[in-house]
Amino acid sequence: MNYSKIPEFGELPLNEGDPPLSAWGLWKNPALGSLNHLNETKTLEAAKSEIQTGERITLNSGFFFLTYTAHQVFHLTLSPPGLLGRQTFEQKVINKSPRVVNDDIITFNTQGSSQWDGFRHFAYQKEGYFYNGSRVTQQDIHGKDQPHLNSISAWAEHAIAGRAFLVDYFDWALENGKSYDPLASSPIPLSEVQQIIKEKIFSPRLEIY
Known part of the structure; x- marks a missing residue:
């Protein structure tokens, strides 16, 4: 991080001219965002002190359309329309006969289920800028020169293993x-x-440094 502590909301934005409540320039590696907190020392400490049962759970909701009734009951279906009007999950299973093999071709909108929103998903609407102080615009995101700009590729390389x-x-x-x-x-x-x-x-435990 470039700062000795996480700033208070009242101290944001960190730089004059940046969008409201933005913290651009906070991280030493801005492509990782808050994943800068996850380092080898913290991961090792958490593994030693926090793991007790070894039980594993998933936080994924699957590629289903989620509906919500007045009785506060969730219903999961594969029927259109997709979540919030988005494209539904589609799967095609290809029989590779005469070999006993199957290939899967899937088409889906990553916003149609649980997911990690990347830094290029939603911009500051008034300013038209995406995350980080380089003033990333919609034109930059859709350009061909920087295919990994604000993508989650940096997260994949860093890997995510932490406690919560x-x-x-x-x-x-x-x-x-x-x-x-x-x-x-x-x-x-x-x-x-x-x-x-x-x-x-x-x-x-609220300490994060």
């Missing part, structure tokens, strides 16, 4: 009679997240 704690807001909302629609704009107050942590009686 999950706060199950949805179940807590149901238990407390609160309406919550994950497919709508539903701000979650910090006070409620803190309440969940208090009720579940766990103490997250």
Whole structure:
């Protein structure tokens, strides 16, 4: 990082003329963003102290269309339309006869399921600039000169192996009679997240340096 600490929101933007609340210039390796926190020392410390059961879970929701009913029940289907009007997942299985072999051809929109949003997915709408201080524009993203500009290729090379704690807001909302629609704009107050942590009686380690 280029700064000795993570800045407060009131200190943003870091540079005059940058979009509101941007932190461009914070990281030594800007292509990694917050993944700069994940280094060998932190990964080794977490593996030694945090792993207790060895249980593994997936956070992927699959290539399905997610619908949400008034009864707060999720339904997963492969039927159109896709999530938020996007293209649905398509799969073609090719029989490679006479060999007993199958090939799969799949077509999907990465925004149609759970995914990591890359730095070129959503720009500052008013300014028209994407992440980082080089003033990346839509024309830059669609140009042929820099195919990896703001892509997730740097993340893939760095690899992601870290620790996290999950706060199950949805179940807590149901238990407390609160309406919550994950497919709508539903701000979650910090006070409620803190309440969940208090009720579940766990103490997250907040140091990140």
